[in-house]
Amino acid sequence: MSAPHDDATAALHAQIEEDFSGYGDNVASATRVTPGHALRPEDIALQDAPPSEEIARYALWLGDDSLILAQRLSWWISRAPEMEEDIALGNVALDLLGHARSFLSYAAKAWGKTEDDLAYWREDTEFTSVHLVEQPNGGFGETIARQLFFGLYLELLYTRLERSADPTIAAISAKALKEVTYHVDHASQWVLRLGDGTAASHERMQHALDVMWPYVDELFIDEPLHEQLVADGVAVLPGSLRQDWLSRVTAVIEEATLALPSTKFAMTGGRRGLHTEHLGYLLAEMQVLARKHPGAQW
Amino acid sequence: MVTSQTQASLEEIAATVHDPEIPVLTIQDLGILRGVRREGDEVVVTITPTYSGCPAMDTIADDLRIAFQDAGYPGARVELTLSPAWTTDWMSQEGKDKLAAYGIAPPAPRREGDRLRLSLAVKCPRCHSLDTRELSHFGSTSCKALYQCNACHEPFDFFKAL
Numbered sequence: 001m002s003a004p005h006d007d008a009t010a011a012l013h014a015q016i017e018e019d020f021s022g023y024g025d026n027v028a029s030a031t032r033v034t035p036g037h038a039l040r041p042e043d044i045a046l047q048d049a050p051p052s053e054e055i056a057r058y059a060l061w062l063g064d065d066s067l068i069l070a071q072r073l074s075w076w077i078s079r080a081p082e083m084e085e086d087i088a089l090g091n092v093a094l095d096l097l098g099h100a101r102s103f104l105s106y107a108a109k110a111w112g113k114t115e116d117d118l119a120y121w122r123e124d125t126e127f128t129s130v131h132l133v134e135q136p137n138g139g140f141g142e143t144i145a146r147q148l149f150f151g152l153y154l155e156l157l158y159t160r161l162e163r164s165a166d167p168t169i170a171a172i173s174a175k176a177l178k179e180v181t182y183h184v185d186h187a188s189q190w191v192l193r194l195g196d197g198t199a200a201s202h203e204r205m206q207h208a209l210d211v212m213w214p215y216v217d218e219l220f221i222d223e224p225l226h227e228q229l230v231a232d233g234v235a236v237l238p239g240s241l242r243q244d245w246l247s248r249v250t251a252v253i254e255e256a257t258l259a260l261p262s263t264k265f266a267m268t269g270g271r272r273g274l275h276t277e278h279l280g281y282l283l284a285e286m287q288v289l290a291r292k293h294p295g296a297q298w
Numbered sequence: 299m300v301t302s303q304t305q306a307s308l309e310e311i312a313a314t315v316h317d318p319e320i321p322v323l324t325i326q327d328l329g330i331l332r333g334v335r336r337e338g339d340e341v342v343v344t345i346t347p348t349y350s351g352c353p354a355m356d357t358i359a360d361d362l363r364i365a366f367q368d369a370g371y372p373g374a375r376v377e378l379t380l381s382p383a384w385t386t387d388w389m390s391q392e393g394k395d396k397l398a399a400y401g402i403a404p405p406a407p408r409r410e411g412d413r414l415r416l417s418l419a420v421k422c423p424r425c426h427s428l429d430t431r432e433l434s435h436f437g438s439t440s441c442k443a444l445y446q447c448n449a450c451h452e453p454f455d456f457f458k459a460l
Binding site (some may be wrong): 084085087088090091092094095096097098099101102167170171172174175176178179182185186189 | 347349350351352353380381382383384385433434435436437438440444458460
């Protein structure tokens with residue numbers, strides 16, 4: 001390009017910059033789909049005071065669980081047994097991604113980072129999600145079993161976190177609770193339909209529950225960080241949700257004429273960055289675009 | 299000093315913005331417009347998302363900035379509030395009437411702690427029959443479920459009560 005042309009271009013750019021100065025920073029997030037200033041999680045980053053190191057770590061745990069499950073579930077789009085389920089699982093994934101974006105944006109603020117830094121530029125050992133959410137989708141039954149187990153856990157968790165002493169965590173949880181309640185309803189209805197369906201669907205649903213069961217124990221392990229934050233009224237002790245969870249899950253499983261699994265619990269360690277081999281492949285797919293084309297937007 | 303005249307016109311400007319996915323509704327009809335105020339020379343609009351992952355929010359924020367720019371208020375700021383969480387009870391009656399006329403069954407009023415809200419009869423927006431069934435819990439956008447009328451057989455969207 002010639003020099004005079006450059007001047008004209010520069011002037012045009014300056015004019016555009018000025019005209020759109022109210023549109024905010026448009027390069028911070030690779031996840032936004034419109035060229036303007038994206039809303040929601042970025043605004044959490046802008047508006048709310050940064051959390052303490054401990055609260056940030058807790059928000060990271062909450063966000064990682066939802067992010068990894070959202071990525072898992074979105075695989076079903078175009079692959080579910082019927083089109084309505086493509087849409088349903090896609091919708092559930094979108095809700096979970098929304099929760100993850102809010103929690104990660106809030107956590108990121110403590111470390112001078114963005115949600116995208118946390119989602120795209122951490123290695124597998126830096127992710128703090130539980131093993132349940134990284135489990136392969138399996139058949140439709142396995143995915144539904146995981147939705148029942150994890151959805152009920154989230155519903156009980158957010159019901160309590162709605163009253164967290166941390167106003168940002170309380171607000172995200174109150175919003176998320178409404179959506180998660182609906183997810184549980186969806187999963188419960190499928191467990192009933194498959195469990196109380198044909199002999200074949202009954203057998204496969206039972207198998208799906210058995211396969212996912214080893215990973216439920218980790219949901220209810222109290223870590224030192226929980227205990228520390230419970231004292232401030234910020235967090236919930238996951239162990240305190242276990243009985244309610246068990247009675248809710250038992251009610252659905254029994255109504256579906258299925259049996260509560262007796263498979264043993266698996267090794268855990270997600271909160272400390274110890275994962276099954278499945279997480280690496282999931283992250284490779286989730287992160288490849290951002291890493292191959294840093295700062296890419298569309 | 300903001301006069302009530304100015305305040306009313308600011309609200310009118312914000313109310314011209316429509317939901318990109320349900321264009322028959324303005325953001326005021328939908329109940330996601332939570333407030334407009336002036337801070338010095340700056341206009342600040344507060345909105346709340348319908349669903350956490352709703353991608354329409356980005357477009358709505360852009361449309362608000364453009365609407366204010368066109369009305370002579372450049373650089374309007376759009377703020378998000380998550381709390382109190384949005385509920386379909388904030389949708390105006392006018393909004394519900396517009397939805398029905400558009401072919402989407404409007405949400406029924408919900409009561410706190412009402413777990414059975416999903417089983418309430420949904421009226422077909424086409425023939426007004428109450429003999430309808432849910433085809434899918436989820437629909438083309440986060441805020442809708444898919445129904446079918448047993449009387450006229452027409453499938454239709456239902457705006458979920460949240």
